[in-house]
Amino acid sequence: MSAQPTDRPQGEVRATFEGEPISCSPGASVAAALIATGKRGWRETRSGGSRGLFCGIGVCFDCLVEIDGESGQRSCMIPLQEGMDVRKAQGPGAAEDTARGDARDEEAGA
Numbered sequence: 034m035s036a037q038p039t040d041r042p043q044g045e046v047r048a049t050f051e052g053e054p055i056s057c058s059p060g061a062s063v064a065a066a067l068i069a070t071g072k073r074g075w076r077e078t079r080s081g082g083s084r085g086l087f088c089g090i091g092v093c094f095d096c097l098v099e100i101d102g103e104s105g106q107r108s109c110m111i112p113l114q115e116g117m118d119v120r121k122a123q124g125p126g127a128a129e130d131t132a133r134g135d136a137r138d139e140e141a142g143a
Contacts, residue, residue, distance in 0.1 A: 048117035050075070055119070063108035063119055064089065064096050075108070076122040097122040 047056045050067060057066035064086045067075060074083030076097050087095035089109045096108040099120040108119070 046113045046115050048113055048115065048119060050119045051121060055113070057113050060112055063098060063100065063106075063111050063113050063117070066113045067108065067119075099123065 044059065045056045046059050046061070046066075047054060048063075048066065049055065050070070050072060053070075055066045055070045055072075057069050061069075068086060072085070074085040076084045076095075078084060084095040084097075086109060087093050089096075091107050091110040094107070097104075098106050098108045099122055100106045100108075100111060101118050104122060
């Protein structure tokens with residue numbers, strides 16, 4: 034007898050990003066949904082550089098978004114939930130650039 038998973042995710046989770054629909058498989062992160070729908074950058078640094086997913090494990094701050102009105106959320110660590118309202122990170126707290134992020138801007142000539 035072979036073991037069959039009984040709790041296999043089914044369907045799709047739907048939400049919005051800046052008013053546009055995004056979706057992914059249940060259990061996938063907000064960042065995964067954004068990438069799957071063609072979004073590559075969803076916040077800007079103080080110097081105007083685009084940021085999206087970088088480490089994917091919650092160590093850096095490149096993937097910050099606002100979720101349902103709560104800013105400073107790491108999109109790589111939060112599973113997308115039905116009906117979430119995801120927005121680009123806004124304001125001074127959203128631009129918590131790490132030394133690595135600032136250095137990448139300088140290397141890119143931003």
